[in-house]
Amino acid sequence: MEFVEFLLGGWLKLVIKIRTARKEDEEFIHFNLNNDPGLRDYDSKEISGEDYPKYWVRGILADKKGSLALIAEKDRQKAGFLIAHLLEGVRESILNNIFVVKEFRNSGVGDRLIKTYESFIRKKKFKLSLCLINLDNKKAMRFHEKNGYTGGYDFRFYQKTL
Numbered sequence: 001m002e003f004v005e006f007l008l009g010g011w012l013k014l015v016i017k018i019r020t021a022r023k024e025d026e027e028f029i030h031f032n033l034n035n036d037p038g039l040r041d042y043d044s045k046e047i048s049g050e051d052y053p054k055y056w057v058r059g060i061l062a063d064k065k066g067s068l069a070l071i072a073e074k075d076r077q078k079a080g081f082l083i084a085h086l087l088e089g090v091r092e093s094i095l096n097n098i099f100v101v102k103e104f105r106n107s108g109v110g111d112r113l114i115k116t117y118e119s120f121i122r123k124k125k126f127k128l129s130l131c132l133i134n135l136d137n138k139k140a141m142r143f144h145e146k147n148g149y150t151g152g153y154d155f156r157f158y159q160k161t162l
């Protein structure tokens, strides 16, 4: 995917460009993954001292087949990102993270990120997009529900360091 451009209405009158992430976006993604409470889902502190280690972000950016990373930009200023794991074999995608910089929230940037992602996986004939949302993250739940996601079971998260 090269890029798509959207003009968002509202008081900000944003022209938002969505493109695939590149190596130079690593720092932006890495910092926000480790600093936005909404993105806290699993814990790699034992391994690397932070929730999302640098190698995780690097791995996503390098893995063109199994991962999708999108960046939303306004005049080259980064406004958000989305990361998904593409499970081609079963035609399912795990929407791992969606994030919008605070000053750009509530103006449709998240909406454009998720729609661009869904149109990408639809073209690949994927059947399902899945995500996990913390029960405390009411805003993210409402956002996903507005975008057609339906809530499933509640889980307790388990992990094992290898």
Ligand SMILES: CC(C)(COP(=O)(O)OP(=O)(O)OC[C@H]1O[C@@H](n2cnc3c(N)ncnc32)[C@H](O)[C@@H]1OP(=O)(O)O)[C@@H](O)C(=O)NCCC(=O)NCCS
Binding pocket: 008, 009, 010, 036, 037, 038, 039, 096, 097, 098, 099, 100, 101, 104, 105, 106, 107, 108, 109, 110, 111, 112, 133, 137, 139, 140, 142, 143, 146
């Ligand atoms: C969840 C998150 C990605 C949503 O991003 P966002 O850019 O604020 O989302 P949107 O602007 O598309 O939608 C938010 C609201 O703006 C409204 N909106 C305003 N202008 C809009 C437009 N032009 N198009 C669509 N929606 C618009 C939406 O209707 C929605 O209203 P609601 O909150 O009453 O439902 C963002 O809050 C975020 O980054 N949170 C922290 C990280 C996080 O929790 N991620 C989810 C877990 S991975």
